[in-house]
Amino acid sequence: MMKENDKKVGVYICYCGGNISDHVDVEAVRNRVEKMPGVAVAKTNMFMCSDPGQELIIDDLKSGKIDRVVVASCAPSLHETTFRGAIERAGANPFIYEHANIREQVSWVHHGDPATDKATVLISAAAAKARKLKPLEPIRVDAKKHAVVIGGGIAGIKSALEIARNGIEVAIIEKTGSLGGNLNNLGRLAPSGENASDILQEILGKVKAAPSITIHTGCEVTDVQGYVGNFTLDVKGRTDSFKIDTGAIVMATGSVSYQPFEGEFGFGTYPQVITLPTLIEALKQSKYQTETGWFEFGGKPVRNIAMIHCVGSRQIPGIHEPRENGQLNEYCSRTCCSAVLNAANQIKERFAKTRVVDMYRDIRTYGRGQEALYDRASANKVVFMRYEADAMPTVEKSSTPDFPLTVKIKDGLTFNEEMDVPADLVVLATGIEPSDVSGLASAMKLPVGTDRFLLEVHPKLRPVEFPVAGVFLAGTCQAPMDAGEACNAAGAAAAKTCALLSKGVIELDPFVAEVNPDKCQGHGNCVDACIKEGALKLVDVQRGGKTVTQAQVTAAMCLGCGACAAVCPEKAIDLNGWALEQYEDMVDAIVAA
Amino acid sequence: MSSKANKILILATETCAYPGADSVGQAHSSYPANTYILRVKAPVLFPESFYIDCFKKGISGIIVMSCGEECPYEGAYKALADRLNSVYQKMKALNLDLKRLRLTAICTVCNRAFLNEINQMNELVNKLGPPQPA
Numbered sequence: 001m002m003k004e005n006d007k008k009v010g011v012y013i014c015y016c017g018g019n020i021s022d023h024v025d026v027e028a029v030r031n032r033v034e035k036m037p038g039v040a041v042a043k044t045n046m047f048m049c050s051d052p053g054q055e056l057i058i059d060d061l062k063s064g065k066i067d068r069v070v071v072a073s074c075a076p077s078l079h080e081t082t083f084r085g086a087i088e089r090a091g092a093n094p095f096i097y098e099h100a101n102i103r104e105q106v107s108w109v110h111h112g113d114p115a116t117d118k119a120t121v122l123i124s125a126a127a128a129k130a131r132k133l134k135p136l137e138p139i140r141v142d143a144k145k146h147a148v149v150i151g152g153g154i155a156g157i158k159s160a161l162e163i164a165r166n167g168i169e170v171a172i173i174e175k176t177g178s179l180g181g182n183l184n185n186l187g188r189l190a191p192s193g194e195n196a197s198d199i200l201q202e203i204l205g206k207v208k209a210a211p212s213i214t215i216h217t218g219c220e221v222t223d224v225q226g227y228v229g230n231f232t233l234d235v236k237g238r239t240d241s242f243k244i245d246t247g248a249i250v251m252a253t254g255s256v257s258y259q260p261f262e263g264e265f266g267f268g269t270y271p272q273v274i275t276l277p278t279l280i281e282a283l284k285q286s287k288y289q290t291e292t293g294w295f296e297f298g299g300k301p302v303r304n305i306a307m308i309h310c311v312g313s314r315q316i317p318g319i320h321e322p323r324e325n326g327q328l329n330e331y332c333s334r335t336c337c338s339a340v341l342n343a344a345n346q347i348k349e350r351f352a353k354t355r356v357v358d359m360y361r362d363i364r365t366y367g368r369g370q371e372a373l374y375d376r377a378s379a380n381k382v383v384f385m386r387y388e389a390d391a392m393p394t395v396e397k398s399s400t401p402d403f404p405l406t407v408k409i410k411d412g413l414t415f416n417e418e419m420d421v422p423a424d425l426v427v428l429a430t431g432i433e434p435s436d437v438s439g440l441a442s443a444m445k446l447p448v449g450t451d452r453f454l455l456e457v458h459p460k461l462r463p464v465e466f467p468v469a470g471v472f473l474a475g476t477c478q479a480p481m482d483a484g485e486a487c488n489a490a491g492a493a494a495a496k497t498c499a500l501l502s503k504g505v506i507e508l509d510p511f512v513a514e515v516n517p518d519k520c521q522g523h524g525n526c527v528d529a530c531i532k533e534g535a536l537k538l539v540d541v542q543r544g545g546k547t548v549t550q551a552q553v554t555a556a557m558c559l560g561c562g563a564c565a566a567v568c569p570e571k572a573i574d575l576n577g578w579a580l581e582q583y584e585d586m587v588d589a590i591v592a593a
Numbered sequence: 594m595s596s597k598a599n600k601i602l603i604l605a606t607e608t609c610a611y612p613g614a615d616s617v618g619q620a621h622s623s624y625p626a627n628t629y630i631l632r633v634k635a636p637v638l639f640p641e642s643f644y645i646d647c648f649k650k651g652i653s654g655i656i657v658m659s660c661g662e663e664c665p666y667e668g669a670y671k672a673l674a675d676r677l678n679s680v681y682q683k684m685k686a687l688n689l690d691l692k693r694l695r696l697t698a699i700c701t702v703c704n705r706a707f708l709n710e711i712n713q714m715n716e717l718v719n720k721l722g723p724p725q726p727a
């Protein structure tokens with residue numbers, strides 16, 4: 001075996017097109033690094049992540065000039081995998097790689113000589129670690145070709161269908177008595193005008209026809225054990241409890257409609273103040289047209305409807321009142337503008353006499369085909385008024401007997417004129433709130449944002465993935481989105497699930513504890529310190545014709561925390577890829593500078 | 594090098610504090626350059642001797658930036674807190690100012706907390722100078 005001081009480290013320093021080189025004298029760093037112990041090659045490039053940048057590494061590895069790699073560039077979260085990939089393409093082991101973060105943690109926060117000096121030190125530390133890196137083999141575990149989708153809304157159903165189409169069994173676990181989620185509550189969908197029930201009928205038909213999809217309605221997951229490829233879920237039904245073994249999990253628990261509090265825009269005080277879902281239901285239930293030409297609600301003709309946008313969304317601290325739990329919904333619910341205008345158009349096109357006044361803060365009909373809804377509403381003579389967040393409309397009992405309610409608004413479209421709008425019906429464009437999955441999230445250690453939606457690892461680098469391997473997410477449990485977008489996310493989550501499970505084996509990162517059998521004396525301190533049940537145990541092994549007791553790691557169970565390494569008096573157990581001794585060398589490099 | 598005397602070592606967890614430091618970078622918020630951030634999976638890896646050795650080698654201050662209660666390794670945070678308590682005992686015996694070692698929780702977007710911690714430690718090490726273990 002080669003000694004670490006035989007290691008030939010290649011160091012590649014990135015300009016990042018000026019992002020780094022504007023503050024760090026990259027060439028000066030290169031000159032210093034080149035002279036460091038163990039550094040065989042030091043090169044610079046305008047963009048290390050570009051093909052020519054990666055080619056530098058590949059060529060030097062192939063020609064045998066180097067056998068360890070350090071790239072000094074942006075944060076490792078962005079390109080560590082890129083460079084490991086390049087190493088793999090050169091036919092080498094991807095784990096001989098160490099990253100030096102000289103953009104986010106140097107050039108963007110320090111300037112001048114201190115930046116150049118610090119970049120040099122960080123690279124020297126990375127090179128010191130690199131000399132102690134060894135090739136690692138990914139841990140292979142068998143994976144069950146089975147996935148569980150939690151939540152049977154459109155996102156869950158679409159995920160399940162796609163996964164099943166790829167030959168993997170799926171179980172859908174739905175809390176309520178039926179599949180379909182919020183689409184059950186909608187009529188004609190924005191922007192296309194298709195009937196939600198038609199869409200549901202079509203995809204539910206496909207689900208029922210798919211023999212590899214099992215549906216559990218009226219069920220909830222109470223606990224999740226295991227790891228990627230081998231999860232076990234405890235499921236509680238209305239009358240029974242059971243377990244499901246599965247390889248991957250898709251969270252598709254969706255969202256609920258915001259419920260206004262008592263008195264919010266007169267809600268709960270006046271029966272004529274209703275939410276958007278109530279209006280959508282009424283439009284679904286009512287005859288296509290009426291003899292009178294008025295839209296009717298509660299058996300009464302509606303002459304004027306006022307619709308108020310952004311109720312329960314885009315709330316501003318200091319202006320809006322938080323819930324008892326201190327929660328404010330600061331996000332835009334993204335679906336309500338289109339849904340309101342869609343409803344307004346249906347009213348104007350079916351019940352020509354009813355007047356619609358649309359009171360908005362902003363109109364956010366983003367996305368293909370959505371702006372047309374606004375144009376159509378304008379053509380349909382919907383009257384628009386605009387309010388500011390700090391001067392919201394108020395809903396009051398009318399002072400005249402002609403109408404039950406008056407909406408007072410300071411209209412920004414008419415130079416802040418104060419208007420009294422008489423109304424038979426006030427519709428609150430209530431937004432979306434995530435379903436409460438706090439129990440599941442903490443059982444599975446899934447990150448939840450301050451807005452209570454579930455958080456994917458990274459929207460561009462690792463969309464629809466959780467940091468917990470083998471768990472994905474789709475639909476409005478992640479953020480407000482319309483049904484089309486929820487289906488896109490579902491497709492992505494399904495594709496990632498299939499890619500993960502299709503081979504029947506999974507490769508895990510090899511960053512786990514490893515016991516050095518030459519040193520281990522079987523003290524067992526590590527076993528006591530280990531925080532993961534089943535990851536580490538003492539076993540009797542044969543060594544040199546004798547039976548000795550030594551520690552043994554179960555790689556697939558090991559979390560890679562290193563709690564064991566800290567307590568071994570023999571230094572016989574360490575963490576692959578993140579070894580204590582590597583850190584000691586890094587500290588030496590830092591103090592030496 | 595300019596900051597030779599007073600080096601601050603920062604052990605930053607890869608899931609919370611390290612991306613937190615990146616987020617400070619993305620905001621282009623400047624902080625003293627005598628800070629050296631090492632990315633760690635969980636600081637529970639480090640035995641007591643690691644900290645003491647760092648001080649003996651000349652590191653002036655150490656900030657352990659963990660995920661706090663959000664630690665993805667259940668049970669590790671408590672072990673870490675216990676560990677640091679025994680490090681403090683050892684530091685006392687060596688006549689090292691206990692403020693040179695600090696355990697804190699930094700999230701991925703805790704920019705202000707990150708800067709506060711660094712500035713406070715920097716002030717301290719500038720006042721105390723390099724460690725002189727007894």
Ligand SMILES: Cc1cc2nc3c(=O)[nH]c(=O)nc-3n(C[C@H](O)[C@H](O)[C@H](O)COP(=O)(O)OP(=O)(O)OC[C@H]3O[C@@H](n4cnc5c(N)ncnc54)[C@H](O)[C@@H]3O)c2cc1C
Pocket residue numbers: 150151152153154155156173174175176178179180181182183186188189190191219220221252253254255256257276277335336338339342430431432435437440474475476477481482483484486
């Ligand atoms: C008023 C309103 C109008 C809208 N109008 C439109 C429109 O016109 N056009 C459009 O494209 N979109 C519209 N949307 C958005 C659309 O409803 C969503 O995009 C879509 O329903 C998202 O689907 P989903 O599967 O992510 O979530 P959901 O439909 O919310 O489904 C989630 C499912 O998960 C279940 N669940 C939750 N928690 C658990 C648990 N712990 N265990 C098991 N199951 C669980 C729920 O019971 C539910 O069945 C509108 C939304 C609202 C609120």
Ligand code: SF4
Pocket residue numbers: 309310311313314331332333334335336337338362363364429431
């Ligand atoms: S979609 Fe429109 S109504 Fe809904 S929160 Fe956003 S801006 Fe307000």
Ligand code: SF4
Pocket residue numbers: 512513529530531532535536553557558559560561562563564565575
């Ligand atoms: S690294 Fe952590 S989980 Fe793995 S064996 Fe050591 S203590 Fe246990």
